[in-house]
Amino acid sequence: MAPLDTARPVPARPAALPRVYLVWLIGTRASLLGDAVLYFALGWAASAHGGGMGALVLTAITLPRTLLLLPGGAVGDRFGARRVMIAGDTVMLAATLLLALVGLRLGTSPWLLVVVAVVIGTVDAFYLPATGSMPRRLVGKEQLPRALAMQQAGSQIASLLGAPVGALLVAASGLTGAAVADAVTFAIVLVVLVCVRPAFDVERSPRGEGLLTGAADGVRIAVGDPVLRPALLLTAAAAGLLLPVVSLLNPLLAREHGWGAGAAGLVAGGQGLGMIAVALVVSRRGTMRRIGRGAALGLCVSAPGIAAVALADTAALAVAGGIVAGAGSGLFACHIGPLVLTGVPDTHLSRMQALLVLVQSLALVVGNNALGALADARGAALAAAVCAVGVCAAGTVGLVLEPVRRLRQE
Structure with a gap:
């Protein structure tokens, strides 16, 4: 009798992501780093005119972005995400070069900063939904989770590097240097977008559909869908x-314990490292098969990390808690993104991305103000503990909700 073959089959390695996607990813992450540098430089320049002006500059970015997000998503679905991104990069390239020129000759007047902030917020309202939908247009659905995880890792790296690089540029050449650096990154991504063509045909929304009608239709689909609705609620809870x-709470806790800004920066860095580590693992191995459970589990994993930050009596324990919280946050982000993009009709990709950004922005505004007031009244530790309980509760609800719990990623 021939011996039985007991050798285990070697699992097939995941197919490499398309080169066109990797080129697009490198270009857009470079642009994201440039944006982070410019945001730091704008905030620094505005702070020289007082706290009120600093708040006004931030509001000038946030307000038009929030008001125009849903119409911006409808524009992306109507005319194509790539076209919208090319138009946005062209506008921002001109705006940053103009900022550098005017700033060099006339200085950084408060109203120049406000005008630039309004331009940034307006372009973001159209650009963010478009760029959020591009991975679905460049890779197949089976590779989408890994592609989004790599995008998440690149975003976190750009965010971590943005502030220190911005500080170096501002110290060396002021706002003008930061604006020129950002303009260079816009030029890079503009060349990339001109050369890159979407590999997958995605149906556009009807041309006869009005933009406001299209924006409202995106909200209607999200609210009525048994998977997208809880996904948006989980996103709001995370934000x-x-x-x-x-x-918000990490700097307050550091001040209460007398740790200083360095410790607060290490906690923030720990969270970023946790997110990057999980995103890199998912980009290599893929998401959990039950993708909805993976998103909910990410919130549950982050809860003990938040609790550790709240209860830490040493900076080292707070940093460890930040790493765990970041890992949970990364697990959630790497699963919620493909869950939404694969569950929405092709005609509504940009609109759903716009709704995701809007939900996060509104929830973040409410959360920051409510938690800040609680921290002032009862201390930052209690506010962070409330976050731990709330995040754990949201994750638990996601684990038991049948439409989310049973959703599989093929």
């Missing part, structure tokens, strides 16, 4: 309870 921990 309102998870994001403020490092950006």
